[in-house]
Amino acid sequence: MTTVRLTLPDGSHREVPRGGTARQVAESIGPGLARAALAARVNGEIRDLDRPIDSDASLAILTERDSEALELLRHSSAHVLATAVRELFPNAGIGFGPPIEDGFYYDFQVDRPFTPEDLERLEAKMAEVAARDFPFVREVVDRLEARRRFADDPLKLERIAELGDHETITVYTDGPFVDLCRGPHIPRTGRLKHFKLLHAAGAYWRGDEKRQMLQRIYGTAWFKKEDLDAYLHRLEEARKRDHRVLGKQLDLFSIQEVVGPGLIFWHPKGAMVKWLLTRAVEDDNLRSGYDLVYTPNITREELFKISGHLPLYEANQYPAMAAGHEEAEDVRYRVKPMNCPMHALIYKGQQRSYRDLPVRLSEVANVYRNERSGVLHGLLRVRGLSMDDAHIFCTPDQVEDEIFLCLDQVDRLVRQTFGFELDFEVSTRPPERLGDEATWDRAEVTLQRALERKNIPFRIDAGGGAFYGPKIDIKFRDSIGRLWQGPTIQLDFNLPDRFELEYTGPDNKPHRPAMIHRALYGTLERFTGNLIEHFAGAFPVWLAPEQVRVIPISDAQAEASGQLADRLKQAGFRVHVDARNETLNYRIREGEVHKVPYMAVIGQREAESDSLALRVRGAGKKQEVMTVDAFVERLGQEVRSRSMVP
RNA sequence: GCUGACGUAGCUCAAUUGGCAGAGCAGCUGAUUUGUAAUCAGCAGGUUAGGGGUUCGAUUCCCCUCGUCAGCUCCA
Numbered sequence: 001m002t003t004v005r006l007t008l009p010d011g012s013h014r015e016v017p018r019g020g021t022a023r024q025v026a027e028s029i030g031p032g033l034a035r036a037a038l039a040a041r042v043n044g045e046i047r048d049l050d051r052p053i054d055s056d057a058s059l060a061i062l063t064e065r066d067s068e069a070l071e072l073l074r075h076s077s078a079h080v081l082a083t084a085v086r087e088l089f090p091n092a093g094i095g096f097g098p099p100i101e102d103g104f105y106y107d108f109q110v111d112r113p114f115t116p117e118d119l120e121r122l123e124a125k126m127a128e129v130a131a132r133d134f135p136f137v138r139e140v141v142d143r144l145e146a147r148r149r150f151a152d153d154p155l156k157l158e159r160i161a162e163l164g165d166h167e168t169i170t171v172y173t174d175g176p177f178v179d180l181c182r183g184p185h186i187p188r189t190g191r192l193k194h195f196k197l198l199h200a201a202g203a204y205w206r207g208d209e210k211r212q213m214l215q216r217i218y219g220t221a222w223f224k225k226e227d228l229d230a231y232l233h234r235l236e237e238a239r240k241r242d243h244r245v246l247g248k249q250l251d252l253f254s255i256q257e258v259v260g261p262g263l264i265f266w267h268p269k270g271a272m273v274k275w276l277l278t279r280a281v282e283d284d285n286l287r288s289g290y291d292l293v294y295t296p297n298i299t300r301e302e303l304f305k306i307s308g309h310l311p312l313y314e315a316n317q318y319p320a321m322a323a324g325h326e327e328a329e330d331v332r333y334r335v336k337p338m339n340c341p342m343h344a345l346i347y348k349g350q351q352r353s354y355r356d357l358p359v360r361l362s363e364v365a366n367v368y369r370n371e372r373s374g375v376l377h378g379l380l381r382v383r384g385l386s387m388d389d390a391h392i393f394c395t396p397d398q399v400e401d402e403i404f405l406c407l408d409q410v411d412r413l414v415r416q417t418f419g420f421e422l423d424f425e426v427s428t429r430p431p432e433r434l435g436d437e438a439t440w441d442r443a444e445v446t447l448q449r450a451l452e453r454k455n456i457p458f459r460i461d462a463g464g465g466a467f468y469g470p471k472i473d474i475k476f477r478d479s480i481g482r483l484w485q486g487p488t489i490q491l492d493f494n495l496p497d498r499f500e501l502e503y504t505g506p507d508n509k510p511h512r513p514a515m516i517h518r519a520l521y522g523t524l525e526r527f528t529g530n531l532i533e534h535f536a537g538a539f540p541v542w543l544a545p546e547q548v549r550v551i552p553i554s555d556a557q558a559e560a561s562g563q564l565a566d567r568l569k570q571a572g573f574r575v576h577v578d579a580r581n582e583t584l585n586y587r588i589r590e591g592e593v594h595k596v597p598y599m600a601v602i603g604q605r606e607a608e609s610d611s612l613a614l615r616v617r618g619a620g621k622k623q624e625v626m627t628v629d630a631f632v633e634r635l636g637q638e639v640r641s642r643s644m645v646p
Numbered sequence: 647g648c649u650g651a652c653g654u655a656g657c658u659c660a661a662u663u664g665g666c667a668g669a670g671c672a673g674c675u676g677a678u679u680u681g682u683a684a685u686c687a688g689c690a691g692g693u694u695a696g697g698g699g700u701u702c703g704a705u706u707c708c709c710c711u712c713g714u715c716a717g718c719u720c721c722a
Contacts, residue, residue, distance in 0.1 A: 113649065113650055199651090201649065204719065213718075216718075257714095385722065523722050553680065553681055554679045584681060584682060585683060605681090621682060
């Protein structure tokens with residue numbers, strides 16, 4: 001009898017008969033490991049514990065301590081969910097059921113959508129399936145057999161038809177349920193103990209909105225009860241930092257039903273944050289060699305025909321408006337969804353020499369996009385956007401340097417200033433696009449090479465580019481982990497053609513410039529929303545709408561408090577006095593709840609000594625008494641350096 | 647846009663099988679003059695998102711519209 005030699009992670013070796021399993025190895029090491037074993041990593045590939053091993057290999061036994069095991073648990077949980085669904089809804093069609101971050105989902109084709117009561121029943125049924133401790137059994141089948149087994153399930157048949165001829169088709173059985181699945185799985189359903197079904201929602205089959213809508217059930221699963229509880233608690237906590245909740249509590253912004261969804265009212269405090277952010281980016285732009293421009297909010301729609309926005313972007317634009325009084329009736333206007341055509345016109349307005357390039361035009365501009373109603377989301381997805389937009393016109397061989405400049409700005413203004421972790425993605429050509437293939441090839445390569453030269457890791461989002469060019473997208477996470485695109489750097493070799501932009505080269509001949517669209521924050525709306533969640537509403541002092549709240553202990557210090565506030569205002573700080581007829585405790589609490597960075601408490605001692613008792617946000621009772629001059633010095637330093645305090 | 651859930655005072659939430667719409671906070675008035683996270687009392691606050699229907703009677707049941715939330719699709 002032949003054996004295979006297995007190398008364990010500690011470098012030791014085990015021999016098992018050819019066709020032996022990882023489970024046997026685990027058993028030979030010890031009963032504890034045998035009980036804990038969930039799967040195996042064989043030559044780097046995760047496999048079922050009971051899958052035979054046919055040749056010498058490296059082998060690691062996976063237990064719940066391995067992160068891969070959690071993914072397996074969730075994938076198996078999805079199968080258990082499907083098992084439960086088939087028990088209660090025998091006719092349900094079975095779609096996809098993958099593990100996802102923190103959980104899993106499964107898509108079903110059912111006669112009616114799932115109700116919250118259905119989810120309760122399904123959860124109970126899942127517990128039952130888990131308790132019966134069915135083994136997950138892997139089986140290799142040929143195409144004919146696969147078709148036969150899933151003959152009554154068109155969704156599965158569609159997937160079988162897509163599998164290549166050389167691909168191994170496997171099915172997994174747990175108790176009464178059989179699924180077409182690549183695996184691997186945990187050994188038995190009994191390992192599933194701590195799970196919860198979270199919600200149901202519609203989801204298009206194959207992610208295609210032209211196809212039928214299936215019903216998706218989301219759930220979460222963990223090895224330990226503490227982990228499940230901690231996760232559910234984390235979801236609750238996240239709700240508290242939701243920018244829509246904080247926006248109301250801190251009176252930053254509102255959205256008014258009479259005016260319409262996706263249109264933001266910036267209240268005084270939110271407007272201050274937005275203004276400070278705008279100043280910061282304009283400041284950086286001017287220092288980085290950009291010029292500032294302002295362009296119209298509406299235009300004859302001819303402009304968007306030239307640019308190609310019509311008809312390619314028309315679904316996202318507001319419909320045309322009738323002509324002004326003195327113009328012919330067939331002249332129609334559009335509100336602008338983007339600034340690029342406007343900036344292209346400024347470029348085109350004069351003869352440009354290669355000596356003038358790059359021309360960098362920046363504008364924090366309001367644009368309006370008719371986003372579909374279901375996608376709107378607080379500040380993170382709106383219809384009226386303030387873009388910190390800019391367009392760079394340069395020679396083709398300046399492109400890479402200009403992209404470096406943009407990446408440096410993003411690093412300085414976004415990563416360093418706010419401590420955001422950045423997540424880079426290159427989005428390539430979409431199905432609906434302008435321009436020829438060679439141009440797209442060149443543009444996509446340019447972007448990737450720029451990131452590689454900067455040693456910035458990135459992912460590829462195939463087909464995610466704009467209609468006029470590929471882009472580097474940079475994403476943020478919101479309070480519950482959803483990704484939102486912030487900064488974007490987009491290459492465009494198409495608009496220069498459509499507007500026939502030119503510069504005169506050293507050869508005294510006309511050349512076509514390249515064009516880069518770029519936004520550092522993305523939009524002020526989305527960026528501010530992300531910032532609110534990032535700081536949980538507690539802005540660093542340079543960004544806080546109210547930096548200092550002066551609190552007299554009693555009426556006797558009201559005048560001294562007013563004078564202190566005036567001095568601080570003269571020094572350029574944002575200050576309010578809270579001399580309301582309330583207890584000191586009440587006013588301190590208000591200041592903390594409203595997340596004011598500093599409270600300056602003025603009692604008799606302070607009033608007499610030109611000093612203040614400083615209470616720092618979040619630091620509790622620990623107060624510091626200092627002179628007014630010392631405080632002004634400290635505050636000024638913190639604001640100038642945009643330091644992340646308190 | 648699609649699927650589902652939801653919409654009660656400025657905010658957070660109650661209201662039994664369809665039977666007079668309520669509380670806390672915020673607001674206003676008064677008392678209190680406070681040394682670091684909610685002083686006390688009184689007053690006021692509503693076309694129950696909007697419209698239609700069923701009913702003796704609708705916050706409650708049905709239909710339509712608008713909006714919000716979650717997900718899908720789309721996107722900064």
